[in-house]
Amino acid sequence: MKLLGRIFRYIFWFFVTAGIAWVMKKAVDSATRSRVSGGRERPRVEPQPAAKALFRDPVCGTYVAEDISYFFQQGKETLHFCSRDCMDHYQRDLNRAAGHDNDREAKRLAAGV
DSSP states (O other): OOHHHHHHHHHHHHHHHHHHHHHHHHHHHHHHHHHHTTOOOOOOOOOOOOOEEEEETTOOOOEGGGGGGGGEEEETTTEEEHHHHHHHHHHHHHHHHHTOOHHHHHHHHTTTO
């Protein structure tokens, strides 16, 4: 009977010691975390990048951002192109249309239709 009592006593003290160690670990982790982050931990919020304006290429219809586009000034209007090829195609058709006296035909050719 003494042996069984000793076993229960060891098991009891083992759980008491493990519980105390667990509580102390939590307290140390909590104190360390509050010291590092300056109090309560706040969720990180990444700033959203500002939306960029997109312009439609008049030749192929692709939408392109201003900072990566090829642009062509036509009067007061600025046209944005997705590639150098589209811009050259537009200028070539515009020069070809300049020979035509029909304004509607010139716009049709310039649009690549």
